[in-house]
Amino acid sequence: MPKLIEAANQRVSGANVRAVHVRAPGSLKADSATAAADPVPQPVVPASPVQRPAPPDGYRRAIEAHRQATRPSRIDSGIAEAVERQTAAMRELGRRAFLEPPSVPDGATAPIEQDRVQRRRQAAATEAAALRRARAEHAARTQGAVG
Template sequence: MAFDADTGRLDVAPTPPPYGTKLRWSAPKLVAAANEKVRGANVRTLLVLAPAPVKAGPATAATDPTPTAMPAAPVQRRTPPDGYRRAIEAHRQTVRPSRVDPAIAEAVERQTAAMRELSRRAFPEPDVVADDAPASIEATRAQRQRQAAATEAAALRRAWQERAARESETHADVPQSAALRDTA
């Protein structure tokens, strides 16, 4: 588009935007090529401007990428040949070889089973419902009430034992039941 000899700036306006990106990436090579081709030009910078509109002339009218009017009728597809259909069917029926090493798959299964067993031991479920079906709300409430009653009974027994020990003024250590040691 323009060249300023005082500043050494060459202004370029590409036609399509992708060419502008390509020019920006290859600017150092273009500056070196311009200085090599035109002696005394002393191009120092390359300024890539916005894409310039193309004027329709005899040279550009022949290469104009504007699409021509397409027919409005739907495109009918041909029926594929029998050989093509047989080849596709044979391809679909072939079994792809497994890429999994059977030894690794077996080790993964063993490890998963061991982790499940450790999980079951660490977090036991007191009343496992068959087939992992959800328990009814009534059954869950009854279980919680039984647990609360057992904890309350153990706490009352301990309080009675401590009171009896205080009244007899013996400072004997009152044994703690297992239920109280395991609860928070």
């Protein structure tokens, strides 16, 4: 950066450049301060596709030799088949786990509501069993303390 600052001070007479902020090309339009420092407008080149010449024959031969010299694939066909079978099995398991819900006729209870009711019943049964067990354990402790 010091060389860039020195070059700017030498190029523009009377300039006192102390810092330089480098920005990406075209990221900022020229304002009045930069326009005064660069009085010659730069010609705008229209954007067009770049036409590249055909590569030389030696280049093409080298690329072809490289392609022929590359090592053949070391993937075992048995392993590739096993991976395909495993992938198919995993997809089938996923399909079974996430079945499409059956369509519900108008006015009928939706499957989610049926599921909620079933879960509430299971929760109530679990709670009742836990209360029975807690009462039985309490009774056993009470009888053990008395006896």
